[in-house]
Amino acid sequence: MKKLNGKIVDEEEKKVVETYSNGVGLGFPHSHQNLVVGYALTVKKETSFLKPNFRGLARTKGIKFVCIDVNRPLSDQGPFDVVLHKLLAKEWCEIIEDYRHKHPEVTVLDPPDAIQHLRNRKSMLQDVVDLNLSDCHGKVGVPRQIVVTKDPSSIPYEVTKAGLKLPLVAKPLLVDGTAKSHKLFVAYDQLSLAKLEPPLVLQEFVNHGGIVFKVYIVGESITVVRRFSLPNHGKRDLSKVAGMYPVPRVSSYLSSADDADLDPSIAEHPPRPLLEKLATELRRRLGLRLFNIDMIREHGTRDVFYVIDINYFPGYGKMPDYERVFTEFLLSLVQSKFKKRIATLGSDYESFVTFIATRVGHLSLEDLYGHL
Numbered sequence: 001m002k003k004l005n006g007k008i009v010d011e012e013e014k015k016v017v018e019t020y021s022n023g024v025g026l027g028f029p030h031s032h033q034n035l036v037v038g039y040a041l042t043v044k045k046e047t048s049f050l051k052p053n054f055r056g057l058a059r060t061k062g063i064k065f066v067c068i069d070v071n072r073p074l075s076d077q078g079p080f081d082v083v084l085h086k087l088l089a090k091e092w093c094e095i096i097e098d099y100r101h102k103h104p105e106v107t108v109l110d111p112p113d114a115i116q117h118l119r120n121r122k123s124m125l126q127d128v129v130d131l132n133l134s135d136c137h138g139k140v141g142v143p144r145q146i147v148v149t150k151d152p153s154s155i156p157y158e159v160t161k162a163g164l165k166l167p168l169v170a171k172p173l174l175v176d177g178t179a180k181s182h183k184l185f186v187a188y189d190q191l192s193l194a195k196l197e198p199p200l201v202l203q204e205f206v207n208h209g210g211i212v213f214k215v216y217i218v219g220e221s222i223t224v225v226r227r228f229s230l231p232n233h234g235k236r237d238l239s240k241v242a243g244m245y246p247v248p249r250v251s252s253y254l255s256s257a258d259d260a261d262l263d264p265s266i267a268e269h270p271p272r273p274l275l276e277k278l279a280t281e282l283r284r285r286l287g288l289r290l291f292n293i294d295m296i297r298e299h300g301t302r303d304v305f306y307v308i309d310i311n312y313f314p315g316y317g318k319m320p321d322y323e324r325v326f327t328e329f330l331l332s333l334v335q336s337k338f339k340k341r342i343a344t345l346g347s348d349y350e351s352f353v354t355f356i357a358t359r360v361g362h363l364s365l366e367d368l369y370g371h372l
């Protein structure tokens, strides 16, 4: 640790600051704006997301991250331009909701009730169902599933009634950030289903060639990575297999499947127009800007996809180039805020400011707007 500009910084962060301050790297113009981003994250998330490289790059663009003290009133802290948060406590949701209403000038990422929608594995997929994306360079649906809230002994009956085909993936209904909420099982026979612990969703297993596409959304940006997933089950194996098997967390591992030597018909990314449409619609319907979509391609097809999971503020630290993507995203939030301010002043004023800005090369639009 060393001191830089009066602040203690990590050696690695300092190196990044120096590199980008010398004009090497990103290629976006130097900015003099100061953007204060307050964050309320678990220590685990802070470590995996706010890595020195990212902090350093953001700093060169005038972005400062400030840790929110959840034990002190939020309005006494800051002032913030943006608040990033992923904490689960109910009290926190109330605090942040109240803060949003009292401070409409602050961009809160994202609204707590919209995040809450993703905390239930049924409601998280409902918007994909409603979207009915069937003719956009491919088809996107969700696997057939039922929700079981009580009486595990009734599960075999419910499964038969709904006509679900084995094997089934059993997932805890609520995703509450605990390790337990990520404990999944694949059930191969009706009897073992009765041993499961509700509340849960039972979802048909879809053969997909062992690859899952993680589609990361950061505002308008979409990044797709491939990860290893569960292998296909064969029809012949099915008659021999019984019981319930825990799902290993293979797809959470850092090792990406992007460089693996894969069958192109399995590895080919979902078509870009399909992803654009899906992301745009989900962003709007969910009212979220930071999430990821786990998608699989039905084995043997080219364009039939299933969304199996949507996560709020996922592990962006594992996303390639996330430092640049996030920095640009945070800067774009300020720009759109300025544009909104100008719009409220009327179109003549907007043309005037644009005219001045384009002629005063060394001043950025933000510098000018800052005086409004």
Ligand SMILES: Nc1ncnc2c1ncn2[C@@H]1O[C@H](COP(=O)(O)OP(=O)(O)OP(=O)(O)O)[C@@H](O)[C@H]1O
Pocket (backbone or CB within 6 Å): 143, 169, 171, 181, 182, 183, 184, 203, 204, 205, 206, 207, 212, 228, 229, 230, 247, 251, 252, 294, 308, 309, 311
């Ligand atoms: N319906 C399905 N058919 C086939 N495989 C599935 C299905 N659902 C889940 N899987 C496999 O199980 C893994 C975990 O499932 P899922 O993503 O729903 O769980 P999660 O605990 O929410 O994971 P995350 O860590 O992404 O939040 C998937 O990445 C995929 O490999």
Ligand SMILES: O=P(O)(O)O[C@H]1[C@H](OP(=O)(O)O)[C@@H](OP(=O)(O)O)[C@@H](O)[C@@H](O)[C@@H]1OP(=O)(O)O
Pocket (backbone or CB within 6 Å): 044, 045, 048, 086, 175, 176, 177, 178, 251, 252, 292, 311, 313, 314, 315, 316, 318
């Ligand atoms: O860090 P968090 O606690 O938010 O954990 C999230 C984890 O991110 P991490 O990689 O930073 O651990 C994510 O991994 P990726 O799929 O994006 O790889 C994913 O598993 C989320 O579902 C987890 O959120 P949760 O569902 O538990 O709330």
Ligand SMILES: [Mg+2]
Pocket (backbone or CB within 6 Å): 294, 309
């Ligand atoms: Mg997942």
Ligand SMILES: [Mg+2]
Pocket (backbone or CB within 6 Å): 175, 309, 310, 311
């Ligand atoms: Mg998940």
